[in-house]
Amino acid sequence: MEKAALAGLGLSLAPGFVSARPRNEKRVGIIGLDTSHSIAFTKAFNATDAAADLGGYKVVAAYPHGSKDIPSSVERIPGYTEEIQTLGVEMVDSIASLLDKVDVVLLETNDGRLHLEQALEVFQSGKTVFIDKPISASLVDAIAIFEAAKKYKVPVFSSSSLRYMENAVAVRNGKIGKVMGADAFSPATLEPTHPDLFWYGIHGVETLYTLMGTGCETVQRTFTPGADVVVGTWDGGRIGTFRGTRSGKSGYGGRAFGEEGIMDMGSYGGYRPLLVEIAKFFDSGKAPVSEEETIEIFAFMQAADESKKINGQAVSLQAVLDKGRREAAQISI
Secondary structure, eight states: OOHHHHHHOOOOOOTOOOOOOOOOOOEEEEEESSSSSHHHHHHHOOOOOOOOOTTEEEEEEEOOOOSSOHHHTTTTHHHHHHHTTTTTOOEEHHHHHHHHHHHHEOOOOSOGGHHHHHHHHHHHTOOOOEEEEESOOOOHHHHHHHHHHHTTTTTEEEEEEGGGGEEEEHHHTTTTTTTEEEEEEOOOOOTTSSSSHHHHHHHHHHHHHHHHHEEEEEEEEEEEEEEEEEEEEGGOOEEOOOOEEEESSSEEEEEEEEOOEEEEEESOOOOOHHHHHHHHHHHOOSSSSHHHHHHHHHHHHHHHHHHHHHHTTOEEHHHHHHHHHHTTTTTTO
């Protein structure tokens, strides 16, 4: 972002910025101040009483942009920019400037269409990066991001915080034995610049995949203006469903059906469990969610879009994946 753009936010670059932080502090940079996550994550990491399991990481610098044409995002940037400065975070005018000041990166831009371009700049610097949901606004870009990360040998990880609901983690760790099926739900508001479920439905789809794991074979979607129901058939005939809500009371949750029991997911526990995982990831460079699973989540959502176009008929997830990989191979990274 140019100096003039910062001035348009009523801000300056503060060239004389001085930090009193200790030398051994682990410095985090944020890209994108068009989401409340940027503020919430900074408050947690920068708290004077931050817990040890947040790894001693501190957000020290931020680059504000950011979507250029999604009103709900653009309108947030000035306010979040002011607020994050009160938390001791320096504003910078470019991603390049940010990368000079930090050790690791939180790519928080709300607009998934920008993630491949922004992530490439981070990858080229060699710095580890967490990419907030959605990792991209297309299956093709999601695949390209992981290919670029491998090319530049940079660890990358993306996840919704819904993955780390306490009971979802328990199910994933075998609490009810092998999961034979699961239902998950979340809000699924739509944004015209993104495929339907990529914008917000991803929260519930990530919950579903936390419970079911990979291996979905076909996807069918029923759509109405107020709701979506997406049914996936997994290997072995297991069935997982996602309900996305756009009318009535909304919330997050689900239920898993296992060989040894049935478990409700309970209430959403907030961002903290995800931040603990991010800190571990920054320390180890080992992503807690595999590339395979994240890409399949996006293939599932893309397949749901394809099913909508053909009035709810079943769509092969493998066919969607194959097409996405062919198209991703044409992207220069």
